[in-house]
Amino acid sequence: MLGDGGRIVSILVSEQGEELKIVFDYSEERVHIIKKFDWYRWSSKEKSWYIKNNSESIKQIKLLFKNENVIIESNYSCFNKKALNQMSDALKLKGYSHKTVKSYLGHINRFADFIQKSLYDIDINDIKKYTLYLLDEKNSSHSFVNQAISSIKFFCTAVLHQSHFSMELLPRPKKEKKLPNVLSKEEVINIINSLENEKHKTIMYLIYSAGLRVGEVVRLKLDDIDSKRMLIRISQGKGRKDRYTILSELTLKQLRKYYILYKPEQWLFPGGNGKSFLTERSVQKIFEDACNKAKIKRKVTVHTLRHSFATHLLEGGTDLRYIQELLGHTSSKTTEIYTHVTQKNLSNIKSPLDNI
Known part of the structure; x- marks a missing residue:
């Protein structure tokens, strides 16, 4: 400073x-x-x-x-504040999640900062310049740029009600086809075993054994665990959808051990103040520390446990349609990406070098 x-x-x-x-x-x-x-x-x-x-x-x-x-x-800042408030209201009325609202408003804020003019006066050239700026100068990923365009499109439709330029004329960067990182079963075990705190260990058990998103595991409540039917209820997951996923025997044993020690009341994993659930960032930090202790050198995130869950199920012979249901994917095409990282079929192929 x-x-x-x-x-x-x-x-x-x-x-x-x-x-x-x-x-x-x-x-x-x-x-x-x-x-x-x-x-x-x-x-x-x-x-x-x-x-x-x-x-x-x-x-x-x-x-x-x-x-x-x-x-x-x-x-023009006062006008932009008004525009952002209007967009926030429109997103909430459409039923978008808090996470999406925050993300879309962040994109519009950055766009406004770039164009240095009133958001009520934007045109298609402003959007094109911003798109090129994100791609060329910021080196943003194509998925980030596409989300930025989607947020601007929403703003134009819901707030400006503009029809003098068509967003369909705006080219979008080609969608990147990236394969998910997957941990081996041994690496997953090493990560879990590196944790000494039973609360932290229980969180990782749940994410991997049930294929949960980090936002889903922190929002679990006691009555979401159905030990009689061996199911976990996910309330209002991504896309505002409810679903059920599996509860493993080992995870149930770990949950019972955790309950005796911590005795949670409403939220399964309460935050520091006890009134709300644990933050997503806290879980990410727990995972990062566990990976360091387990000497995982590859670039992985908490979400990698979910990818590993799906891949290991597929390698074990579980039908792709069932995996789609457990993960809560709307489209089967989203789940099909795991067919590209499974060893199930690739392990049967022998390199020509080995035949020489």
């Missing part, structure tokens, strides 16, 4: 729109930074600095004050 550290640098666009008004708590280092600009002026009356208002100045401000908390307010 510069100067006394952590004080806010507020950058405001003046009413004339030709200058940027910069306000901050005084420090010699900050003043020295301002004087690096080609043109600047000091207003003793307003106790503010002014520089030219253009995209390059804004980029330079962000770069030079990169260790500061920079707030950029413009003469």
Whole structure:
């Protein structure tokens, strides 16, 4: 941090729109930074600095004050706040999950920051420029760019009700075909055995043995565990869908051990305050630490346990349609990706090198 550290640098666009008004708590280092600009002026009356208002100045401000908390307010920021509120309401009325709402609003915020204009005045060229920026400069994945386009499309339809340009004319980057990372059964066991905390161990047991998403395991309640039918009920999973998945014998034993120790009441895995469920980030951290202890060198995430569950079922002879149901996939094509990573068929193929 510069100067006394952590004080806010507020950058405001003046009413004339030709200058940027910069306000901050005084420090010699900050003043020295301002004087690096080609043109600047000091207003003793307003106790503010002014520089030219253009995209390059804004980029330079962000770069030079990169260790500061920079707030950029413009003469159109109030309109954009209104637009974002309208989009938030529209997403909620459509029944989108909290996670999707947060993700879509994040995309629109980044888009607004890039175009530096009112969201009510956007056109197809703004969207094309932003798409190219994400692909060329940010090196964003195609799935990230496609989600950004989808969020902008939703904004145009639900908030702007625009028909003067067609989103269908906007090209989308080709969908990437990536194979999921899969852990071997031995690696899964090593990860689970590396955990000493019974709560943490129980979470990993559930994710792998039932193919759960991290957002599903943290939201489990006591009455979601049906030990008589050996099933786990997933309430309002991805896509707002309920489903059942399997409860393994070993996981049930682990759950009983965990219950005796922790005695959870409503949520199976309560958070620190006891009033809500454990955060997804907490589970991710538990998994990362477990992988380090188990000496897993490959790039894997908690979701890799779900991929491993599906792949190991397929290798064990379980029909793909049943795996689709257990995972909660709407389309069988989503589940078919596991046929490309299973060893079931590949292990029967012999390399020509071995026949030489």
